[in-house]
């Protein structure tokens with residue numbers, strides 16, 4: 001028995017990194033967990049130290065794929081209680097005048113529109129339900145911006161604005177919608193970043209280290225849980241003192 005006992009959670013981009021840690025933690029806290037990601041093979045990574053209850057190939061930037069994933073998850077695990085919108089890409093690090101047009105579209109499609117698609121599909125199903133939790137993984141970049149990552153920062157700022165808006169629409173519904181803004185953490189997302197970009201990200205953290213994925217998972221499980229009752233539309237900071245607002 002855990003705080004999420006009897007609950008069903010979806011974690012997008014749950015095959016690795018932050019999403020994998022969040023999925024593992026939600027399951028350890030009692031939830032049955034479905035992970036959505038681009039390829040099924042990645043979902044079964046034995047190094048994850050747990051087995052998801054269900055996994056499905058979903059491209060969050062494709063609305064039909066999100067709908068198919070949602071239906072398949074309900075069929076496999078029953079009604080969904082928790083949605084963690086975590087899937088995301090960094091995109092190339094490039095100043096705006098050189099930023100590839102195709103990359104801008106792709107980053108926005110996955111990091112922002114994907115959050116809208118998954119939320120829309122869940123909320124259409126949750127009408128009249130009276131409960132539910134949505135946790136959006138934004139980024140410190142959405143608050144502060146970052147040189148070379150304008151598309152990513154714009155998408156993450158968009159996620160923050162989206163979170164606040166949906167929360168207001170749902171304020172008396174029993175469904176809480178919040179976001180998390182992590183500082184830099186060492187995951188495969190680093191592969192898209194330049195060494196200078198990574199060093200710059202780390203140097204801005206007053207605690208002097210990157211956040212680790214378990215710390216983010218620990219915050220996410222609380223926000224998604226029964227003790228979080230009076231907070232919605234909020235952006236939870238986990239930046240080692242970098243953001244003091």
Ligand SMILES: NC(=O)c1ccc[n+]([C@@H]2O[C@H](COP(=O)([O-])OP(=O)(O)OC[C@H]3O[C@@H](n4cnc5c(N)ncnc54)[C@H](O)[C@@H]3O)[C@@H](O)[C@H]2O)c1
Nearest residue numbers: 013015017018037059060086087088139184185187188189
């Ligand atoms: N790593 C960091 O420093 C950091 C900091 C702040 C916020 N974040 C955010 O945290 C989230 C997770 O990042 P991570 O560091 O674990 O990255 P990651 O690259 O390790 O994991 C991201 C996962 O999302 C999946 N994914 C990518 N595109 C997808 C799509 N179209 N549909 C479905 N799944 C897709 C990938 O396959 C991967 O499994 C992202 O939203 C990222 O922006 C990361």
